[in-house]
Amino acid sequence: MTAARTPAEVRRIAPRAADLAALDVAISDCRACPRLVAWREEVAATRRAAYAGQTYWGRPVPGFGPPDARIAILGLAPAAHGGNRTGRVFTGDRSGDVLFAALHRAGLANQPTSVSADDGLELHDTRIFAAVRCAPPDNKPTPDERDACMPFLRREVELIAPTLRVVVALGAFAWSAWWPALSSVYGTPPPRPRPTFAHGAQWGGGPGLPVLLGCYHVSQQNTFTGRLTAAMLDTVLGRARALADGAV
Numbered sequence: 419m420t421a422a423r424t425p426a427e428v429r430r431i432a433p434r435a436a437d438l439a440a441l442d443v444a445i446s447d448c449r450a451c452p453r454l455v456a457w458r459e460e461v462a463a464t465r466r467a468a469y470a471g472q473t474y475w476g477r478p479v480p481g482f483g484p485p486d487a488r489i490a491i492l493g494l495a496p497a498a499h500g501g502n503r504t505g506r507v508f509t510g511d512r513s514g515d516v517l518f519a520a521l522h523r524a525g526l527a528n529q530p531t532s533v534s535a536d537d538g539l540e541l542h543d544t545r546i547f548a549a550v551r552c553a554p555p556d557n558k559p560t561p562d563e564r565d566a567c568m569p570f571l572r573r574e575v576e577l578i579a580p581t582l583r584v585v586v587a588l589g590a591f592a593w594s595a596w597w598p599a600l601s602s603v604y605g606t607p608p609p610r611p612r613p614t615f616a617h618g619a620q621w622g623g624g625p626g627l628p629v630l631l632g633c634y635h636v637s638q639q640n641t642f643t644g645r646l647t648a649a650m651l652d653t654v655l656g657r658a659r660a661l662a663d664g665a666v
């Protein structure tokens with residue numbers, strides 16, 4: 419499979435990925451967004467002082483977790499010195515520290531920490547991926563970059579759709595990225611008006627459709643200020659587990 423160098427090539431290549439392994443490779447090789455390619459590679463070349471001795475990944479970050487997951491965690495984009503450094507989503511930054519500790523408490527991860535791609539972390543019944551696969555400046559992808567990356571999200575959801583029961587959207591950006599995926603994977607038009615993102619918001623479910631749960635993003639902006647607490651995160655993940663089990 420050749421590497422995508424334009425959004426049109428992403429649209430052509432992503433649907434052809436036969437499985438998650440092929441999709442992961444296609445994502446990792448992508449160079450379709452010039453601004454993001456330049457940024458991720460500049461960050462990888464200059465590095466943060468604390469990581470000066472490390473080789474950064476500096477490429478798009480694929481999803482992580484088993485292919486038969488019933489729960490998906492949908493984030494915004496990799497962090498410049500987190501996923502863009504380690505090559506694994508939410509790995510090596512403070513957001514990931516909060517998220518994986520919560521996943522471990524919920525019984526969805528084998529360990530509470532996520533520091534490097536070879537640290538032994540395994541997820542149970544959960545796959546994590548982002549709406550945009552390259553680290554953006556200021557954590558803000560443009561609408562064009564979000565749209566360029568959307569075929570990867572669609573294909574990832576499509577490949578796990580046979581088992582997928584619950585999607586936890588971390589923040590409003592991920593919440594809004596869900597609707598086009600819903601439409602193209604499940605053939606269900608997005609509701610009008612579209613449900614507003616809120617922490618604890620829930621939409622969907624029913625025959626053949628996963629439930630969408632809203633959760634404040636695990637960014638330091640939210641966790642350091644107490645806007646998102648460990649207890650709030652535990653409640654959302656507990657609900658996700660119960661929904662996946664059909665217990666609620």
Ligand code: SF4
Nearest residue numbers: 448450451478552567
């Ligand atoms: S954001 Fe997505 S489409 Fe753009 S270069 Fe990265 S992987 Fe490719």
